[in-house]
Amino acid sequence: MSARRVPLFAVGTGLLLLLLASAAVALALWQPEGLRWRNPGVQRWIQAGSAVLGYLLLIMAGRWHRRDRVARAQGDDDCDDAVLVIHSSQSGHAVQLAQRTAAALQAAGRAASVVAIDALDAARLIRTRRALWIASTTGDGDPPDGALRFIRSVMAQPLSMATLEYGVLALGDRRYPQFCAWGRQLDQWLRERGAQALFERIDVDNADAAALERWHQQLSRLADGDPLDGWQAPPLREWQLVDRRLLNAGSSGAPCFHVALVPVGGGGADWQAGDVFALQLPGDSRVQRDYSIASLPADGAVHLLVRQTRRDDGSLGLGSGWLTQHGAIGDRLPAQIRANPRFHLPDDARPLILIGNGTGLAGLRALLKARIARGHDDNWLLFGERHAAYDVHYRAELMQWQAQGALRQLDLVFSRDGASAEYVQHRLLRDAALLRDRVQRGAAIYVCGSAHGMATGVDEVLRRVLGHDGIEQLIESGRYRRDVY
Numbered sequence: 001m002s003a004r005r006v007p008l009f010a011v012g013t014g015l016l017l018l019l020l021a022s023a024a025v026a027l028a029l030w031q032p033e034g035l036r037w038r039n040p041g042v043q044r045w046i047q048a049g050s051a052v053l054g055y056l057l058l059i060m061a062g063r064w065h066r067r068d069r070v071a072r073a074q075g076d077d078d079c080d081d082a083v084l085v086i087h088s089s090q091s092g093h094a095v096q097l098a099q100r101t102a103a104a105l106q107a108a109g110r111a112a113s114v115v116a117i118d119a120l121d122a123a124r125l126i127r128t129r130r131a132l133w134i135a136s137t138t139g140d141g142d143p144p145d146g147a148l149r150f151i152r153s154v155m156a157q158p159l160s161m162a163t164l165e166y167g168v169l170a171l172g173d174r175r176y177p178q179f180c181a182w183g184r185q186l187d188q189w190l191r192e193r194g195a196q197a198l199f200e201r202i203d204v205d206n207a208d209a210a211a212l213e214r215w216h217q218q219l220s221r222l223a224d225g226d227p228l229d230g231w232q233a234p235p236l237r238e239w240q241l242v243d244r245r246l247l248n249a250g251s252s253g254a255p256c257f258h259v260a261l262v263p264v265g266g267g268g269a270d271w272q273a274g275d276v277f278a279l280q281l282p283g284d285s286r287v288q289r290d291y292s293i294a295s296l297p298a299d300g301a302v303h304l305l306v307r308q309t310r311r312d313d314g315s316l317g318l319g320s321g322w323l324t325q326h327g328a329i330g331d332r333l334p335a336q337i338r339a340n341p342r343f344h345l346p347d348d349a350r351p352l353i354l355i356g357n358g359t360g361l362a363g364l365r366a367l368l369k370a371r372i373a374r375g376h377d378d379n380w381l382l383f384g385e386r387h388a389a390y391d392v393h394y395r396a397e398l399m400q401w402q403a404q405g406a407l408r409q410l411d412l413v414f415s416r417d418g419a420s421a422e423y424v425q426h427r428l429l430r431d432a433a434l435l436r437d438r439v440q441r442g443a444a445i446y447v448c449g450s451a452h453g454m455a456t457g458v459d460e461v462l463r464r465v466l467g468h469d470g471i472e473q474l475i476e477s478g479r480y481r482r483d484v485y
C-alpha cells in the first residue's frame with residue numbers, strides 16, 4: 001500500500017466515526033417536545049457496540065490483507081500470477097519504463113519483477129505465465145546489444161509458449177525507416193510460438209505520451225482496476241547553469257561548449273559514469289534532450305559537452321540553444337538523470353579501449369575519470385575530431401592523465417589536417433595488432449559519439465580484425481558497449 005493512501009484512508013474512516021458519534025450525542029442532547037430520550041437497555045447497547053466493533057475489524061482485516069498482498073508482490077516473483085517485466089534497452093529508457101511498470105503493479109498488490117533480456121534464459125521464460133516486454137529499437141532497425149544472447153540462445157530454440165500471456169511495449173522513433181522493428185519482431189516471435197497476446201502491441205514514437213497512457217491503462221486492467229500508484233514518471237528536479245566555456249574557438253566545426261549544472265536547493269545528485277542527463281526545455285513540456293554526462297558526482301556538478309546545432313532555417317536547436325546561448329548563468333531548468341546500465345564500467349581492472357569522436361568525448365571522459373579514481377590505469381583512448389589546433393576538447397586534462405600514467409595510450413586523430421587526415425576507424429585498423437593484444441588480455445571496448453560514420457566504421461574494423469563471431473561474443477559478454485546517437 002502506498003504511503004499516500006494510508007492517511008487518506010485513515011482520515012476518511014476517522015471522519016465517518018466522528019460523524020456517527022456527533023449524531024449520537026446530538027440525539028441524546030436534543031430533546032424536542034414530545035420526543036424523550038430513553039435508555040435503550042443493555043442488550044441494545046451491546047448490539048450497537050458489536051456492530052461498531054465488527055465494522056472496525058472488517059476495515060482492519062482489509063488493510064492487513066492488502067498490505068500482505070503488496071509485500072508478497074514485491075518479494076515473490078515465482079507465484080503463478082506473477083508478472084515478469086522484461087526490458088531490452090540500449091540507452092536506458094526501456095529500463096526506466098520497466099521499473100515503473102513493475103512498481104505500479106506491485107503497488108496494486110500484483111506480484112511483479114524486472115529482468116534485463118540479457119539475463120533471461122529459456123527455463124525462466126517457460127516457467128513464466130505472464131510477461132510484459134519493453135523493447136527499444138536501435139541502429140537501423142536492430143535489437144539493442146544486450147538482446148544478442150537471447151536471440152541466439154532462446155529465440156533460436158523451437159520452444160512452445162502456449163501457456164504464456166504477454167504484452168509488448170515497443171519503443172522507437174518514426175524518423176527511422178524501421179520503426180519499432182525489434183518490438184515488432186519480438187511480438188511476432190511470441191505469437192508464432194503460441195503465446196497469447198493480452199492486448200495489441202503498443203508502439204511508442206519518441207516517448208509519445210498518448211501511447212504510454214494506453215500502456216498505463218492496460219496495466220490497470222491487469223491489476224483489476226486497482227489504482228497504480230507506482231506509475232508516476234521519476235520526478236524532474238531543478239538544475240542551475242553554473243558554468244559555460246567555448247572549447248573550440250577558431251574551429252571550422254560548430255561551436256562546442258563545456259557546460260556545468262548543479263541541483264538547486266542542495267542535496268547531492270547521484271549517478272555513475274555512463275549515465276545520461278535528460279532535460280526538459282522551458283516553454284515546451286514535451287521536449288526532452290539527452291546528453292552523456294562528462295563528470296562524476298565527486299566533481300560537484302554535471303558536466304556536459306554540448307555542440308551548438310542549428311536548424312535548416314538557421315535558428316538554434318532547442319536543447320543546445322538553451323545550454324549554449326539562451327540560458328544565462330544562474331538560470332534554471334528541470335531535468336533528471338537517467339541510468340544507462342549498458343554503458344557502465346566493468347568492476348575489475350581489465351584493459352579498456354575507449355573510442356569516440358566529437359561530443360562523444362563526454363561519456364568517455366566520465367568513464368576515464370571513474371577508472372582513474374579506482375586506480376585502474378590500463379586505458380587506451382582513441383579520439384577523433386577535425387583539427388589538432390582547435391578541436392581537442394579537455395586537452396590539458398588528457399595530457400595530464402597521460403603524463404601521470406593513468407592514460408597508457410592516447411591517440412588523437414584529425415579528419416581535416418591535410419595529408420595526415422584520418423578517422424578513428426582508420427587508426428584502429430593500423431593499430432590492429434595492439435587491438436588484438438588488448439582484447440586477448442580481456443579488454444572491454446566502449447564507443448561513444450556519432451552512430452553513422454564513426455560507430456559503423458569502427459564496428460566494421462572491429463569485425464574485420466577480431467572476426468564476426470569474436471565481436472558477437474564480446475557483445476554478449478558485455479565487453480563491447482556503445483552509446484551512440
Ligand SMILES: Cc1cc2nc3c(=O)[nH]c(=O)nc-3n(C[C@H](O)[C@H](O)[C@H](O)COP(=O)(O)O)c2cc1C
Binds near residue numbers: 174207484
Ligand atoms: C542510434 C540510434 C538508432 C535508432 N534506431 C531506431 C530505429 O531503427 N527504429 C526506431 O524505431 N527507433 C530507433 N531509435 C530510437 C530509439 O528506439 C528510441 O530513442 C528509444 O526510446 C530508445 O530507448 P532505449 O533508451 O531503451 O534504448 C534509434 C535511436 C538511436 C539513438
